Amino acid sequence: MSIRRKRQRPVTSRAIIAFDLDCFYASVAIRARPHLKDKPVVIVQKHLCVTSNYVARSRAKGAVQKMTPVSHALQKCPELVCIDGSDLTPFREASLEVVTAIRAWLADRAREAAAMSNTKPPFCACQRLGFDEVFIDVTELALSEIENGGAPFLFRGHVFGRTDDDELRRLLMVASQLSHQLREYLIAKTQLTLCAGISHSKQLAKLAVNMNKPNDQTVFLPDQSAEYLKTLSPRALQGFGHGTHDKIITWTKHNGKHEGIETVADVLQLFGDGQDGIRRLGTILGNEQHALHILNLCRGVDHTEVLDSGDAPKSISAEDSCRSCTTMEDVSRRLVVQITRLVSRLRSDGQLFSRRPRALSVSYRFRGDGFVGTSRSVPMPTEIVSVCCSQQNKAIPKAIESIKKTALSVLKEHAGVQEGRTFDLTLLAVGASNFSDSDSFKGNGLTTDISEFFIGKAKRIDSGKKKSSGTLHHSQTPTGVSNHVQRTDSKERSTPEAEVRCPICNSKLSGDNLMQNNHIDKCLKSSCTKRDKSAGSVKRARKSLGTRTLDSYFSKRLQR
DNA sequence: CTGGGGTCCT
DNA sequence: AGGACCC
Numbered sequence: 065m066s067i068r069r070k071r072q073r074p075v076t077s078r079a080i081i082a083f084d085l086d087c088f089y090a091s092v093a094i095r096a097r098p099h100l101k102d103k104p105v106v107i108v109q110k111h112l113c114v115t116s117n118y119v120a121r122s123r124a125k126g127a128v129q130k131m132t133p134v135s136h137a138l139q140k141c142p143e144l145v146c147i148d149g150s151d152l153t154p155f156r157e158a159s160l161e162v163v164t165a166i167r168a169w170l171a172d173r174a175r176e177a178a179a180m181s182n183t184k185p186p187f188c189a190c191q192r193l194g195f196d197e198v199f200i201d202v203t204e205l206a207l208s209e210i211e212n213g214g215a216p217f218l219f220r221g222h223v224f225g226r227t228d229d230d231e232l233r234r235l236l237m238v239a240s241q242l243s244h245q246l247r248e249y250l251i252a253k254t255q256l257t258l259c260a261g262i263s264h265s266k267q268l269a270k271l272a273v274n275m276n277k278p279n280d281q282t283v284f285l286p287d288q289s290a291e292y293l294k295t296l297s298p299r300a301l302q303g304f305g306h307g308t309h310d311k312i313i314t315w316t317k318h319n320g321k322h323e324g325i326e327t328v329a330d331v332l333q334l335f336g337d338g339q340d341g342i343r344r345l346g347t348i349l350g351n352e353q354h355a356l357h358i359l360n361l362c363r364g365v366d367h368t369e370v371l372d373s374g375d376a377p378k379s380i381s382a383e384d385s386c387r388s389c390t391t392m393e394d395v396s397r398r399l400v401v402q403i404t405r406l407v408s409r410l411r412s413d414g415q416l417f418s419r420r421p422r423a424l425s426v427s428y429r430f431r432g433d434g435f436v437g438t439s440r441s442v443p444m445p446t447e448i449v450s451v452c453c454s455q456q457n458k459a460i461p462k463a464i465e466s467i468k469k470t471a472l473s474v475l476k477e478h479a480g481v482q483e484g485r486t487f488d489l490t491l492l493a494v495g496a497s498n499f500s501d502s503d504s505f506k507g508n509g510l511t512t513d514i515s516e517f518f519i520g521k522a523k524r525i526d527s528g529k530k531k532s533s534g535t536l537h538h539s540q541t542p543t544g545v546s547n548h549v550q551r552t553d554s555k556e557r558s559t560p561e562a563e564v565r566c567p568i569c570n571s572k573l574s575g576d577n578l579m580q581n582n583h584i585d586k587c588l589k590s591s592c593t594k595r596d597k598s599a600g601s602v603k604r605a606r607k608s609l610g611t612r613t614l615d616s617y618f619s620k621r622l623q624r
Numbered sequence: 625c626t627g628g629g630g631t632c633c634t
Numbered sequence: 635a636g637g638a639c640c641c
Contacts (some may be wrong), residue, residue, distance in 0.1 A: 194641025
């Protein structure tokens with residue numbers, strides 16, 4: 065297995081950038097539909113608006129926030145353009161496009177710095193958080209540019225706080241220059257805007273990123289960060305989730321301290337008295353390490369490293385939530401949709417990363433279970449191998465069938481979901497994990513870093529000048545170019561074309577692998593959006609408002 | 625009316 | 635396998 069994380073040296077002073085793409089889903093959707101640029105747009109999943117653009121936010125006067133019901137949003141802003149976002153593929157691709165561009169820019173910049181100082185290029189770890197945030201540790205690159213001289217003695221963008229540490233100030237000045245230039249590059253290259261926060265820890269960088277929005281950046285100089293933090297809600301600290309919040313609240317109520325914990329200062333007052341406080345909080349949380357981490361965060365202390373995410377995800381899953389699913393027919397139908405989406409993504413993943421999953425997880429939730437579901441892991445049916453490693457599209461229906469059979473037996477044996485039993489499911493999900501490299505990847509001496517492997521592979525493929533038709537349309541980077549790998553060992557090339565049917569529409573597929581890929585991709589997309597419930601949700605919401613016509617944009621969009 | 629994803633730790 | 639966290 066390749067190394068997917070690089071440890072930074074234990075430095076006393078670091079320069080960390082937090083990037084956050086502005087209203088990411090909305091921006092990606094509008095980029096693909098330029099005519100919507102000046103319209104109020106929301107991205108809809110089921111009955112919820114998950115993101116909106118700034119036009120919608122100002123038009124609805126702040127009433128269209130994250131996770132507002134579509135009906136509520138339409139009351140505030142009837143002209144809202146709703147775009148279905150239940151298929152994350154375009155957002156996942158755009159996210160990969162951005163992080164790939166970031167890596168490429170940093171590598172270029174590192175090479176330049178290395179050339180000047182005649183040293184090896186400084187490495188910048190990049191860590192993704194969700195699809196729209198990236199942490200970058202630019203310490204080594206910034207230090208290298210300072211040593212080389214010529215880096216301006218000047219901050220770029222907003223500056224918050226102060227510091228007496230001259231070296232840190234210098235480091236963050238250079239980091240703010242890097243951040244600004246990298247942002248300009250990303251905006252020009254991807255047409256997506258983003259904010260940046262720059263500081264000496266992940267925590268403060270992340271707090272800084274939200275200080276000037278959108279499309280701007282802020283340096284957080286940390287000398288008085290502790291005082292600033294005390295005024296915030298503890299929930300603003302990354303790592304202080306609602307579980308932690310609830311446990312502390314429960315404890316305070318149980319112990320007659322009804323003050324609550326409105327601010328970080330409140331938390332420190334309860335547990336900030338040294339070892340004893342750590343132990344008490346550790347008992348409440350059931351984890352002393354976590355307690356220590358939380359209390360450090362409250363004081364502005366965060367030594368968390370930026371861990372490089374690597375290129376390949378560790379798990380891939382497809383899920384579907386529904387209000388009610390009570391028959392085997394319904395289970396089967398929903399399962400097949402999600403499995404088809406999963407297999408399609410595994411096919412692309414196999415092309416990109418020469419690997420296949422060994423574990424299949426099946427997750428489900430019954431009505432009344434609240435938010436927690438159950439998941440079971442079983443060996444991935446071996447039929448997936450020819451889909452991922454040999455890229456045999458005619459093997460797709462068999463793989464889907466086999467995974468469906470396995471998933472149904474898991475549901476039957478572990479959840480009692482079977483014919484003749486009554487049940488009501490509100491969530492069905494299938495996932496793939498525990499990836500193993502395919503044989504062609506082994507024993508070739510390239511065991512260090514997967515990105516190096518792809519850069520080399522991409523060059524070889526690029527010289528063949530095969531046009532990319534995969535799902536990474538925007539990417540012009542090595543990773544994107546390598547999307548379609550010609551495999552001489554594929555049996556599909558040597559055997560005469562057997563009948564291949566589209567697993568979605570069941571029509572006969574002609575043409576080569578490439579054309580089949582295109583058809584399946586297109587068919588998959590339309591099948592998944594057509595049966596999506598958000599269309600009905602928006603229709604109902606509009607109807608209840610008395611608006612007769614569905615926005616023409618919206619109806620068009622849902623067909624795609 | 626809580627999406628559709630991900631990560632890591634225990 | 636579940637539970638915490640993140641978006």
